[in-house]
Amino acid sequence: MLRKINDNKERLIHIGLFLIAMISVLTTAGIIYTLISESIPFFQNVSLKEFLTGTRWAPLFQPQSFGVLPLLNGTFLVAGIAALIAIPLGLGSAIYLSEYAPEKVRKTIKPILEILAGIPTIVYGYFALSFITPIIKFLFPQANIFNALSAGIVVGIMIIPMVSSLSEDAMLAVPQSLREGAYALGATKFEVAIKVVVPAAFSGITSAFILGISRAIGETMIVTIAAGATPKMTLNPLDSIQTMTAYIVQVSLGDTPHGSIEHQTVYAVGLTLFVITLLMNILAQIISRRFREVYGNAR
Amino acid sequence: MHAKKMQQRKQKNHLFKNLSFFMTLITITVLFLLLYDVFKDGIGWLNWNFLTSYPSRFPEQAGIKSALVGSLWMISLTMPIAIPIGVMTAIYLEEYSPENRLTTFIRVNIANLAGVPSIVFGILGLTIFVRTLGLGRSVLAGSLTMALLILPIIIVASQEAIRSVPNSLRDASYALGATRWQTIRYTVLPASLPSILTGIILATSRAIGETAPLIMIGALTYIAFLPSGPLDSFTVLPIQIFNWTSRPNADFHGLAAAGIIVLLAVLLFLNTTAILLRNKYQRRLND
Numbered sequence: 001m002l003r004k005i006n007d008n009k010e011r012l013i014h015i016g017l018f019l020i021a022m023i024s025v026l027t028t029a030g031i032i033y034t035l036i037s038e039s040i041p042f043f044q045n046v047s048l049k050e051f052l053t054g055t056r057w058a059p060l061f062q063p064q065s066f067g068v069l070p071l072l073n074g075t076f077l078v079a080g081i082a083a084l085i086a087i088p089l090g091l092g093s094a095i096y097l098s099e100y101a102p103e104k105v106r107k108t109i110k111p112i113l114e115i116l117a118g119i120p121t122i123v124y125g126y127f128a129l130s131f132i133t134p135i136i137k138f139l140f141p142q143a144n145i146f147n148a149l150s151a152g153i154v155v156g157i158m159i160i161p162m163v164s165s166l167s168e169d170a171m172l173a174v175p176q177s178l179r180e181g182a183y184a185l186g187a188t189k190f191e192v193a194i195k196v197v198v199p200a201a202f203s204g205i206t207s208a209f210i211l212g213i214s215r216a217i218g219e220t221m222i223v224t225i226a227a228g229a230t231p232k233m234t235l236n237p238l239d240s241i242q243t244m245t246a247y248i249v250q251v252s253l254g255d256t257p258h259g260s261i262e263h264q265t266v267y268a269v270g271l272t273l274f275v276i277t278l279l280m281n282i283l284a285q286i287i288s289r290r291f292r293e294v295y296g297n298a299r
Numbered sequence: 300m301h302a303k304k305m306q307q308r309k310q311k312n313h314l315f316k317n318l319s320f321f322m323t324l325i326t327i328t329v330l331f332l333l334l335y336d337v338f339k340d341g342i343g344w345l346n347w348n349f350l351t352s353y354p355s356r357f358p359e360q361a362g363i364k365s366a367l368v369g370s371l372w373m374i375s376l377t378m379p380i381a382i383p384i385g386v387m388t389a390i391y392l393e394e395y396s397p398e399n400r401l402t403t404f405i406r407v408n409i410a411n412l413a414g415v416p417s418i419v420f421g422i423l424g425l426t427i428f429v430r431t432l433g434l435g436r437s438v439l440a441g442s443l444t445m446a447l448l449i450l451p452i453i454i455v456a457s458q459e460a461i462r463s464v465p466n467s468l469r470d471a472s473y474a475l476g477a478t479r480w481q482t483i484r485y486t487v488l489p490a491s492l493p494s495i496l497t498g499i500i501l502a503t504s505r506a507i508g509e510t511a512p513l514i515m516i517g518a519l520t521y522i523a524f525l526p527s528g529p530l531d532s533f534t535v536l537p538i539q540i541f542n543w544t545s546r547p548n549a550d551f552h553g554l555a556a557a558g559i560i561v562l563l564a565v566l567l568f569l570n571t572t573a574i575l576l577r578n579k580y581q582r583r584l585n586d
Contacts, residue, residue: 006478013480017391023384024409024454027447031419034426092322100316101323109323111574116330118501118570120508122537123337123559126544130552131336160326190312211414218416220511221537225544245418245511252421252515258430270422274415281414285407 035271042264051268057231057247059265060254066265068272070231074148074241075217075273078227081152081237082159082216087209089156090163094205097164098171099193117161125225128154133226140238146228149237154226155216163212170204170288171197207288214280218273220245244273337563341556349557353523354539358550363558365522366539369438370507372526373535376442377449377506382499384446385453389495392454393461394483413451420448421515429516436517439529444512449502456498460491493580500573504566510537536562 043051046066054067093113097106133150136143143149174197182192198205228240229250242250248266256262344358352362388409396402424444434440464487472482488495513535521542522534536558543555 010478010480014395017387017395020384021388021391021396021405024388024412024450025405027423027450028408028412030427031415031423034423035419038426089322089326092319093326096316096319096323100319109327112327112330115567115570116326118504118508118566119333120510120537120562120566122508122510122540122544123333123563126540126552126555126559127333127336129544130340130556131332157326157329164326188308188312190315191308193315214414218414218418220416220418221541224511225541245416248418248422249511249514252425252517266422270419274419277414277416278411281411285410 031274035267035274038264038267039271042261042268045261045264046268055233057242059262060251060256064261068244068269070233071242071244071247071269072272073233073235074223074227074231075243075245077148077235077237077241078152078155078219078223078243079213079216081149082156083209083213085153085156086159086163086212086216090160090208090212091167091205093160094164094167094171095193095198098168099189099197113161113164116157117165119158121158121219121221122225124154124158125222128222128226136238143238144228144240146226146230146240147238148227148241151223151225151227152237154222155219158219158222159212159215162215163208166208166211167201167205170201170208173204174200203287203290207284210280210284210287214277214284217280218245218277220249224249244269248273334563337556337559339556340553341558341560344553344557345560349554350561354521354542355523358548358554361543361551361554363536363539363561365525366534366536366558367561368525369518369522369533370535372438372529372533373442373445373513374503374506376438376529377445378499378503380442381446381449381453381502381506385450385499385502386457386495388450388454389457389461390483390488393458394479394487409451409454413455417448417509418511418515420444421512423447424512424516435530436519436532437530438526438533440516441513441518441533441535442529444516445506445509448509448512449506452502452505453498456501457491457495460494460498461487463494464490493576497573497577497580500569500576504569507535507565507569508537508562510535510541513538514541536565 051066051068053069054065055069056065056067057070058065093109097109101109128150132153133145133147136147136150137145178196178200179192182196187195223243224246227243227246229242229246230240231242231247232239234241247269251262251266348360349362350367351364352360353365354363355361392402392405396405421444424440424447428434428440428443429436432440434443468486468490469482472486477485518538519532519534522532526533540555540558540562543551543558546552
């Protein structure tokens, strides 16, 4: 009797927990549904070709123009600068922490990196505008107050902890026996790090880079504050630009009426942003999964 | 000849060690520069008046009262939504889910959800909670959006916590005749609670610091009253800071920096608690 009650209760709990777990799936479905269904009216007015190949983005001014390339240009310019900062510094500190640092130093530095990772992006945005931008203006007087360089540097700083800790995880997962084998052959620590550990952890490190850049692409507050609001086709880091995320914020701060084509651009740009970051995240997962498989065989 | 080459290799090693240490040092220096920059600009504006005044056009009179209370409102609605959903999802995935395609799909989905830019959650919140459900630009709409945003963090942290509970504890519980749920309720959850709490605290600090999604759902930048219910409009600390940062007047930048000091103090308190909790728990496991 009691057993039967318990069985029923167990089954109910199982089903209940399953339904709750589906909320996360529902969230993704909601995101995709929202972005697509609200983008459809936009693409009825603007052809996909004009959107993806047009080089002028001016939905808020007359004559309107809906080429997303300037926003992509701005986004990738900032992400590129961020990668130039975060990849060497992130990888360098990961190698130091995983291969060189004595345990005591490691235990001091790790929490500091964690603090850096926990600082809100609005704070980094303030730092970009009030600290990095004046330095850039001092070095390059022709630079705009709002420029891609300042935002890119600070976005790079923001993703260092992520790149560093993911790369370090990948290197720590390299079996100690590989290192010892190389030491036994007379290799120095440098040779072990560069010729054994980094190649063995290569896919994990690559996936860390991709995740870091994907994070830089989705970053919003730093670029909104420091990079400007002028969508532009340019590779000059001293120019004022606009990223996809900063554009979305600009529209939501204004008073474009719901249902207007100006407002629909938010969804079209949001969809573009979502697809790009999703593809990069999936790519990172595939690469790091392959890495784990290679290991399984090696052991 | 050989000795010379060996020396070169040793030098290279030494050089690289210093280089990688230097790179780590740069990162740490930046943290201190950031803190220095904020304190230099903001400490002069930080006083009791700043904490207890509403925002104002006059910098001397402006404060963060409505932003602080708004953040408190937002968090106290977000966490009761996000915590049960997150922890129960983790329990399902770790203790109940069969190894099939659907489970794999749920797992991959959570990993991807964690990588979705926060502004996209803002678009979701604006469309579903503000418009479709008609909640308006309210604290509740903001909290629901934020709850979905931090859900993956809580799920992943709870999964790791539950996974680290040794199977011998579960076996012992089953051996005493406990059902699966009783084992989870009285054995697994108590054993993993400190780690779950650590994850929850980290998720809380993420929610306190997020700006973009709340700008999207239309948390206002200028609010001179306190919300009195979950359907009232509101502002939060990061949005008030953003508002002051985007003004050209240097006095407002001082206010922004003072706001940042308060924000960082709150986050530091939370994160220290999380770290202490984690250390205490680790020590107990090691005993």
